[in-house]
Amino acid sequence: MDQTTPSTPGRDAVLEQLVDLTLAAGTVPYQTDKYFSHARRVVETHGDQEVVYALFLRRRVIAALEPALRLLRRLVPEARVTRFFDEGEIVPSEKKLLEVSGPYSKLSEVETLLLQKVGVPCVCAVNAYDMCRAMPDAAFLDMHGRHGTGAEMNLLAAYGAAVGSETAKFHNDGKVRGFVGSSQDLTAPLYGAAAGSGTMPHALIGYTDGDVLEALKLFVETVPESPTAIALVDYLGLEVTDTLRCARWFYDEAGLDASGKVFGVRIDTHGGRFAEGLDYEKSVDVVGEWLDVDGEYNIVERVLGASVFQLDTGNILIDRARRILFGKGVSAASIIHVRRALDAAGYTQATIVASSGFDRQKCQIMGAASVPANVVGTGSFLPDKLSETYATADIISYGGVTRVKTGRENLLE
Known part of the structure; x- marks a missing residue:
């Protein structure tokens, strides 16, 4: 072959x-x-x-x-x-x-x-392959660096993810964006990138007393060569409020889009809480409206297929899907919720980066729900078990x- x-x-x-x-x-x-x-x-x-x-x-x-x-x-x-x-x-x-x-x-x-x-x-190759095919419209960023044991493992795992990404493109006639870069300079060349990608960690927002907009301004000033300005908007639990604050500054006040720089927000909401403005019931409504389906179990059936209730009689997969779609943390509902807020404010060109536990199963469910994540940051192509x-x-x-x-x-x- x-x-x-x-x-x-x-x-x-x-x-x-x-x-x-x-x-x-x-x-x-x-x-x-x-x-x-x-x-x-x-x-x-x-x-x-x-x-x-x-x-x-x-x-x-x-x-x-x-x-x-x-x-x-x-x-x-x-x-x-x-x-x-x-x-x-x-x-x-x-x-x-x-x-x-x-x-x-x-x-x-x-x-x-x-x-x-x-x-x-x-193993990393087949995991990355499945993830990329599940969310073909999203670009993936390798963020596994902290979860490896050092440079040798980072290179082995990243090489596998790069191979899996290329295979996903090959099997889908190029209609898969796949992995486009890495958070590390070390592994970036495996994805065809000259250097690592990234903007800010949560700790930098803490450095600015929890003000993500101030952190974004410092980043833009200090790293002017970066083609992107991605705000990490979950630090204070104000995913929507801080998203709109940062978008308003970037587009309306600083006018940075005119220079070709790309604005986006990264959602990395803690798994112990809902994103701003959501609870479980509201999350069901958000996803239901997005898919034009009423009722959480009807949504799950749309996402997982009509046979799921016969095959998953113990509700193990169904409950997992419900958590990913409607639950706490970075759910399908939270991504859709932020996307709708940006669009309603006129910032339709803004990018959404989603991270936190995007393994094969989460990618499959997110992809089946047509979740509007432009970029997925993940290291979850690593093997589940050694x-x-x-x-x-x-x-x-x-x-x-x-x-x-x-x-x-x-x-x-």
Whole structure:
């Protein structure tokens, strides 16, 4: 399959940086599992063999293997690789991703380091793919940086999200905006961006005594090169009031739109309260009017499909959908509510950035409800559980003789 993820100078440089970070931690024997070093010593002493490793994951993923392959080329340049899925291609669970052939003495110690580079990007890729397809009209911004373990994980996860985004575009004839940037300079090139994106954290608003407009003014003055001016409007719980204050200053008083700068608001309402002007009943009304549907369960049926009440008899998914649509925090209702306030005041060109827990399920529900979020800031393409990322490698051939441990015969197919 002729797939996605074109190579670019920026992406190439970042992937090489990832390999450098890995090797900076120490030599391969220092980093690998000790039993692999023991195996190397045995075969070096008693006779080397040409072996074939098969690599796979136990869950559905998208192939995002370039970090692993770059490391392999650096460590064992003579190794030969057979790929069964192109970069960006969807891989069913337990299907072989690739086979690696070479001398056992060279490949044994590399196994640990190789597998470390496979699982995280492949799982992040399929999660990002699902998220982008669920909300095709929204641009996504990678904000996972704080949730990673450091630069190496940030690069692995971001590479996966970039691959998943490109795959979503490929499968939807380019009608998906996908990931357009990152909150980090480190990972921005993976999305084709020159630098990280962002305006202000909540702490900066605290610095201005809780005045988001003052924080916005300071930002515009201090970072004039930013093409956007995004106000974070939930600090005081005045999502609508502060949205309109900031929009009025940007458009009517400062006239910054004339310079080409883009104004927007970011909604990141705390999950313990409703956005300004809403409660549960009002939220149902807001979403119902948006979709032209009466009644919360009729809205849920519109969003999740007519069969949901037969399939979800325990109301687990239904209740989750109700929280996302009508509940506290960044709900569908809160985004629609702010959008309507901006439009009513004449600021139809203003952008809405939504953040807070936009995982695959939340994106699916938001997308099905046609929520008017222009940008989604999220790091929730990260795996739900670390065990999802566990990749496995088994040798399936020794010296040209097919041999695999009992239970892994499927790898011979």
